[in-house]
Amino acid sequence: MINEIKKEIVTKLEKETIFSFLSEGKRIDERGPYDFRPVNIIPALIKKAEGSALVELGNTKILAGIKVSPARPFADEPNKGIFVVNTEFAPVASPIFEPGPPSEYAIEVARVVDRAIRSAEMIKLDELVIIPGKLVWMINIDIYTLDDDGNLIDASMIGAVSALLTGSIPKVEVIDEEKEEIEIIKEETRPIPIQDIPVTLTFAKIGNYIVLDPSHIEENIMDGRLTIAINQKNQICALQKGEGGGFKFEDVLLAKDIALRKAEELRSIILDHLAKKPRGDEAWEEIRGE
């Protein structure tokens, strides 16, 4: 069953206010049109996950978790590991989310994040082989939205990337290749092999204005959405237009320019957080506000 996410009704007054701010080059939360909301990342906080990250993008909160397990490789890629991205719009996050299978939008978010990571070849899949042709590591990236204040795509991407960058693969010993007997040694781990760090930048078109990182109120009145993924080589590695129209050719080019400018900034913020933030039990002290 496909359930549509209903848009909330925005009052004419709110629309007028948003446009009035935009005409002065600002948004209602005082941001500039191409400013991200404050980003906070708390990595490696879930003990039983092989990777995790709690991300706050303004008031939007998502929790990404990674589970790693042995699996059969795909027939057409017998010597490559597998990764799967799944998103859950948890009903805790919004008055319009209900328990149930992922909606079209939830699936779209997962697939955009997947595409960006896959096209950038972020994970070195050939270093995830256990028994060539028979057994490889499968990385499940599950992203839970906990609080929806807009721009779930970028928040989810930051979460997935952060969890991958701080995640690990356990050591594995092959006991019998024929019988596919292996022994997993959880206490010994290596980092997930990474060779690129893609980021996504999502724009909204509101009337004649283009803004970066839309809040949920902006999403409710936007005419269209455009997500651009940029890898570390500064190439565009994924694109997704969403929700109606709005973007003309020149808008796309403008968004591309801003995305290229902002990608490195966002990447620095991510790496900065991952380097400085405490992990494990200590990470929870920050969540508690201690």
Place this chain on the structure above:
Amino acid sequence: MELKEEIILLTPEGKRSDGRRWDELRPIRMRVGVLKRADGSALVEMGNTKVLAAVYGPRESHPRHLLPPDRAILRVAYRMATFSVEERKKPQPSRREIELSKVIKEALEPALYLEEFPRTAIDVYTLVLQADGGTRTASINAASLALADAGIPMKGLVTAVAVGRIGDQIIVDLNDLEDKYGDADMPIAMVPVTGEITLLQMDGTMPPDLFEEALKVAKRALEIIYNEQKKALRERYLRIKDEVLGEEK
């Protein structure tokens, strides 16, 4: 079940697998109002078990004619994150999650005044972020806080804990190992104000003479947890008060 190495649940000196004594609770941390969009929310940590609860309502639900004309309906969805457990849990709700959603709902209902909001729904969602035993009791503790945080009138909070046994020794607030390999696991919830028991389940076996002891132990543990809940609710306002009055000096 084959164990790789021997797990010692209880040493001869009475130390449990995580170093606790039989009557020691795990460290409890509770925080209210952690989500922006939910009407009420709470994050509860009991040791390594961490649960997030959110409440929406009272609110309309459709189709309207299916809602009772004289009271609100309480709907609870208890879910575990795929990465909250050792082996990835599939995102689709399991039978266990569905049963737990039901018993948690029945644990919370007696504390609410559902007749005050006819033809509406009060939705409670709990999400286990990290599981180490006692997820349903932590969920109930979190859900109670979230309901209070949503400004929904209550007779009182609902408090829950699991007690169990290892051999002849009653233990309180079971972790995952004790839940899996111990001799009994008995989650219990009550409304401390009225004394009503609103959840009672058991897994394993309990000799009758130890059963009464277990209930007594549970009652004492519930007192402690109840106080933590009340503290968490008050804390926010006391902190604002301190800030504001501090500014004036």
Place this chain on the structure above:
Amino acid sequence: MPIFFKNMDIVVPGDLVAEGNYKIIEGAYRIGQKIYSRFVGVIYIRNGAIKIVPLEGNYYIPKIGDHVIGKIVDYNPVSWQVDIRAPYLAKLDASDFLGRPLDPIKEDITRYLNVGDLIYAKIASAERGAIPSLVARGSNLGKISGGKIVEISPQKVPRVVGRNQSMIKLLQELTKANIKVGNNGLIWIKAKNKQIENILVRAIKKIEKESHIPKLTDRIREFIRRELEKVKGGE
């Protein structure tokens, strides 16, 4: 008759607040001689009466005679459906807005009010479980344009109004703004310029946040005066 809290203490659901023949005004219930709180709230004790005012709650329970600010979310040929932050959508019949019946064949109801419009209305009927109905004509009721809307918890509205309207009068005096208060937690303000409106919005949010701390009126007066000074000085 023991009482276990002081005036203006914070209480939580299930707190035993008193024992004995106290009169319960609201927010508490009784089991025998014992009186318990139903909410997270502030307790007021005066002349043998107990009142507990909730500190939380985003929902509004409609009461006849209340003023509300509502958002038009839907319509049919002869009436609008209005979101008033209650667990039930309210109804506004075209005739209760226009003052005359509307012929749906000849006229389009959206000509007068459409989805996204805001109105200041009064609750005409409100039974629990039933759809509340509104009237929006007469005195200062009707469509709202311009200005700004502030959203607070409906439980805090009495503090914004104040005893004997003391707080709202203070706000109006100091800012000279036009203020329409909805009992449902939506407040409309219109002042001479945006800066004054912003100060007023922050003042109202401050009232919401600090409603449980004594001497609120003084602090708000101080706050507004200080902020108005800054604005005058700056620009």
